[in-house]
Amino acid sequence: MNSLRLHGGRVFEAARNLGRHWLDILDFSANINPLGQPRGLKRALFADFERSLHYPEVQAESLSEKLAEIHELPAAHFLPGAGSTPQFHLLARSLDLKNPVIVGPAFAEYEAALQRAGIRARYVLTREEDDWLLNPETLDRLFKKKPGAVFLANPANPTGRLTPYELLLELAEECRRREIWLLLDEAFIDFTEKGRSLTPQTAKNRRLVVFRSLTKIFALPGLRLAFLAAHPRLTARLARLTEPWPLSSLAISAGLFCLSQANFKRDTLKGLKIFKRRLLKILEGLDLGRVYPSEANYVLMRLKSSLNPRSILDHLYQDGILVRDASNFHGLKAGFLRLAVRPAKESARLADSLKLFPTRE
Numbered sequence: 001m002n003s004l005r006l007h008g009g010r011v012f013e014a015a016r017n018l019g020r021h022w023l024d025i026l027d028f029s030a031n032i033n034p035l036g037q038p039r040g041l042k043r044a045l046f047a048d049f050e051r052s053l054h055y056p057e058v059q060a061e062s063l064s065e066k067l068a069e070i071h072e073l074p075a076a077h078f079l080p081g082a083g084s085t086p087q088f089h090l091l092a093r094s095l096d097l098k099n100p101v102i103v104g105p106a107f108a109e110y111e112a113a114l115q116r117a118g119i120r121a122r123y124v125l126t127r128e129e130d131d132w133l134l135n136p137e138t139l140d141r142l143f144k145k146k147p148g149a150v151f152l153a154n155p156a157n158p159t160g161r162l163t164p165y166e167l168l169l170e171l172a173e174e175c176r177r178r179e180i181w182l183l184l185d186e187a188f189i190d191f192t193e194k195g196r197s198l199t200p201q202t203a204k205n206r207r208l209v210v211f212r213s214l215t216k217i218f219a220l221p222g223l224r225l226a227f228l229a230a231h232p233r234l235t236a237r238l239a240r241l242t243e244p245w246p247l248s249s250l251a252i253s254a255g256l257f258c259l260s261q262a263n264f265k266r267d268t269l270k271g272l273k274i275f276k277r278r279l280l281k282i283l284e285g286l287d288l289g290r291v292y293p294s295e296a297n298y299v300l301m302r303l304k305s306s307l308n309p310r311s312i313l314d315h316l317y318q319d320g321i322l323v324r325d326a327s328n329f330h331g332l333k334a335g336f337l338r339l340a341v342r343p344a345k346e347s348a349r350l351a352d353s354l355k356l357f358p359t360r361e
Helices: 011-018 041-047 049-053 061-071 084-094 108-116 136-144 165-178 199-203 232-241 249-259 264-286 309-318 344-355
Strands: 026-028 078-081 100-104 122-125 149-153 181-185 208-213 226-229 289-291 298-303 321-325 336-340
Touching: 011 309, 026 336, 026 344, 041 049, 041 249, 049 249, 061 078, 061 226, 061 249, 078 084, 078 232, 084 108, 084 181, 084 208, 084 226, 084 232, 100 108, 100 136, 122 136, 136 165, 149 165, 165 181, 165 208, 199 208, 226 232, 264 289, 264 298, 264 344, 309 321, 309 336, 309 344, 321 344
Parallel strands: 026 321, 100 122, 100 149, 149 181, 181 208
Antiparallel strands: 078 226, 208 226, 289 298, 298 336, 321 336
C-alpha cells in the first residue's frame, strides 16, 4: 500500500494478522471518543431498523434539518456525507482549486484528493520550534505562495494544535477578500474546550467550506457520518454532483439520535480531560521522547534519537496495540508517533507493554 494512504484504525487487519479477536486489539492509532457512543444508541437503532426495508432519504434531508436547528442556519447550508474523505474528493473534482496550499503537517487525504483530480499541492508547514502552532508568520508564508485554495485543519492533525480564533477569522476574511477557497477541516473541534467553529461564517463567506465529523465525537467510524457546511449556492451545486443515497437509513438514524444528546459533548470533555492527564503522565514517566502540547484528543510525540521507532511500533503491534506512525505526515519524519487518548485501563496496558520494550537508551 502507498504510504501516503496509510491511516490508523486498522483493527480488523491487525486481528487477522495476529490471530486474535478484534476486541483484544487496543487502538491508539485512531482518534475516536474514548468514552464510546452515546447511551441508548443501540436501542434507538434497533427501534429504527425497519427503516432499512426502504431506500434512505436521497440527500439525508432530515439530518440537514437537524444540523440547521443546532447551528441556527438554514438547512441549505449543510451537506451530509459518508465521512469527510469522500467530500474532500468531491470538492477537489468540483471546484477550480488553482495552486492549492496545504497547511501542514496534515492529514494525507487532502493531497490524495487533489492528486486524484490531477492537481498538484504545495505545503506551508508550522514549525516544531513553535510547538506546531499556526501563527501570523505562518500566514505570511502562506500568502506569499499566492494560493487559490487553502487546506487547514483546526485543531491540526497530527499535532492537535488549535489555531487562535481571531487569527482564524483573519485568515477566513483575507481568503474571502482575495477570492481564495478556505477548506477548513474541523473533524476534532468537538474535543476542544476553547475551539470555536467557523460554521456560522458560511452565511456571509462564500469562499469558506467547513468539514465536520460525527464519526469522531460520537464514536461511529464504522457507520461513516460527516457533513460539510458552506454557502447554499455551493452546497446546492455539490449536492447535484453527489451520488444519491450517500448515507444509509441507519447512519441517518444514528446521526439524528446522537445530535439530540444535549449533554454528550460536555460529558466527553470531562472524561477526556481525566484520560488525557493519565496518558500524559504515563508518557512522561516512561521518558521515551518529547510530547508536544495538544488541545485535541490525541498527542504527537517525537521519540529520542536513540530509540528505534520501527522496533517500538512492532513491539506494540505484537502485543495487540496500534499506535499511529506519524512519519508519513508531510513535514514529519521517522520517530514521530501520534497517540489517541484512550480510557485509563487501555493506557495502563500501553504502559505495561512499553515497560517491556527491550531497547533502552
